[in-house]
Amino acid sequence: MKKTAANTDTHPGKGRRNFLKTAWKFLGAVAVAEIFFFVISLLKPSREINQSKPGSTLRIIGNIEDFPPGSVTPDRINKVYIIREKEGGFLALSIVCPHLGCSVLWDETKQQFDCPCHSSAFDQHGIVLSSPAPRPLDYFPVIIEEGKVKLDLTRKTKRKKFEPGQMTYAV
Ligand code: FES
Structure with a gap:
């Protein structure tokens, strides 16, 4: 019709x-x-559950020999610095300044991290040498397995001071 x-x-x-x-x-x-x-x-499993399963959120950063003793290596992709002490211990520090979030830069001459925004400075363990940064650089647990250096990027940790337990040693 x-x-x-x-x-x-x-x-x-x-x-x-x-x-x-x-x-x-x-x-x-x-x-x-x-x-x-x-x-x-x-x-779906929650993020907390993923974190508790070893290996589920780990990221391979490199081989042990990629980080010579006494070196500080930037990893811009993951926004971390991998510190390898002369004694062989590993420490992974966030690149992000805890003041207002600028990226800190490693100064090889002064052996310290400098923030270009408001001049905070940190030693090689990420401890504040000069303010206004309110706390040390955050760190990530380093896991060493089968010659590989791995980070759990979901476990960024705030801290008040450096403690030897924050270091990881290859066995
Ligand atoms: S953002 Fe680093 S000192 Fe302000």
Whole structure:
């Protein structure tokens, strides 16, 4: 049947009803999708669980021999410095200044990290030498397995001071 202006006039609410039906269908589909993703998120393991499983969030940074004793090596991709002490211990420090988040730079001559933004300075363990930085550089646990140096980048740790337990030694 050919649609005419007269037919439309006889059902003035039909267009609005169709629009409302479509809108309800759309909202129903959105609600179902939200419930689906909510259930999926409940079934997925949480980040905390991932952290407790050794190896699940580790990133290989390099081989042990890539970090000679007495060196400080920047890793711009992961935003860390890998410090290898003369005695062989490893320490991974965040590149991010704890004052306002600028990237600190290693000064080989002065043997310290300098922040270019407000002149904070840190020693090679990341301890504050000059403020305004409110605390040492954060560190990441280093794991050494099968000759590889690995970091758990999900475990960035704040601290008040350097402690020998923050170092990792190859066995
Ligand atoms: S951001 Fe480093 S001293 Fe301010």
